[in-house]
Amino acid sequence: MKTILVVDDEPRTREGIRKTLEIWSSGHHEIITSSSAVEALDWLSSYKAQLIITDIRMPEISGLELIEQLGDSPHHPSVIVISGHAEFDYAQRALRYGVVEYLLKPIDKKKLIAAVELALKRNNDFDQIEQMKRLVDAKLIETAQEDRLYSEPIKEAIQYLDQHLHEPVSLRDLSLVLHMNSSYLSVLFKEQTGLTFSNYLTRKRIQRAKELLAGTRLSIAEISEQVGYQTSKYFVKVFKSSENTSPAKYRRQVIDNIGEKIQ
Known part of the structure; x- marks a missing residue:
């Protein structure tokens, strides 16, 4: 079972994404939510997520800073960024960190699910490559x-x-x-x-x-x-x-x- 971590300080958006993904996954994925990047990093210090969906603008630590801090992780998750504004600079920086998709609020459910499926596929492909490296000299x-x-x-x-x-x-x-x-x-x-x-x-x-x-x-x-x-x-x-x-x-x-x- 793969884990998807949703990080957003807006309760309505956070819960909306969670409910959409729980209906889509039909119990095949674990959906975890965090109300801040600080809370997310604390959770990630003990657990692993294959996909993180994070808002860009949050208090204390932004979504981009969260992604930057995950850069040194040996099990780097796939990332989808969400934002209330079409901010070109943010989008550019996000793409440099290998973000799979940049979604604008209000989030279209079909686009969200398509982005999640793509991100999980990429995560699987990466895991297979890493696995081959471990198996082959x-x-x-x-x-x-x-x-x-x-x-x-x-x-x-x-x-x-x-x-x-x-x-x-x-x-x-x-x-x-x-x-x-x-x-x-x-x-x-x-x-x-x-x-x-x-x-x-x-x-x-x-x-x-x-x-x-x-x-x-x-x-x-x-x-x-x-x-x-x-x-x-x-x-x-x-x-x-x-x-x-x-x-x-x-x-x-x-x-x-x-x-x-x-x-």
Whole structure:
């Protein structure tokens, strides 16, 4: 359930928006109201909203100042601004902060609902992009995109590693499989992929672990085994070093962000 926060110091406008959105959402969204930006910021310090609908002119803190203060938030909500006047300067500033829509009072209900639907869609799109960033290792993607330029031994090395992530593979093991000198293989691997053998293998294992954490019910110990770590304790240590969080917390965060249960 997504949360929409309505911020307006005029009770009639605030309640009108709330009632319109409650009828539109049919219980699928939580509609919260605040009578000031100060009250809204206090609420936002403990809770999260996916969309904020705020008046421009309010006492103490204006709607624009509210948006500015939200700029540093890691979960920046979509914003719709409402105003009693067609103030060009305000509109310009609002658009610079990524405001989805600028609505004039008295508010047309159809325009309000259309703006809300657009804002929530943009919020979903942003969440999906952020989610992909959490799931995918950009350096591995870059490495994969350049594989056509690799020599045959490095292509074979990458293919072998991808197929044997669940096994304890060392550079010496790989050099024996490819019938190459291990020192030469190490230099060639780094030269062509931009990653050392150990760094590539670790990134690949963590990437696979993230996929399993997000998409399966496997336990941490089972995932540890599937990505080639002999003990779950060492796997957790490596994962924390790479992602700045534990595998269990990562799984919870991913599931919370996409709003779905693990299949």
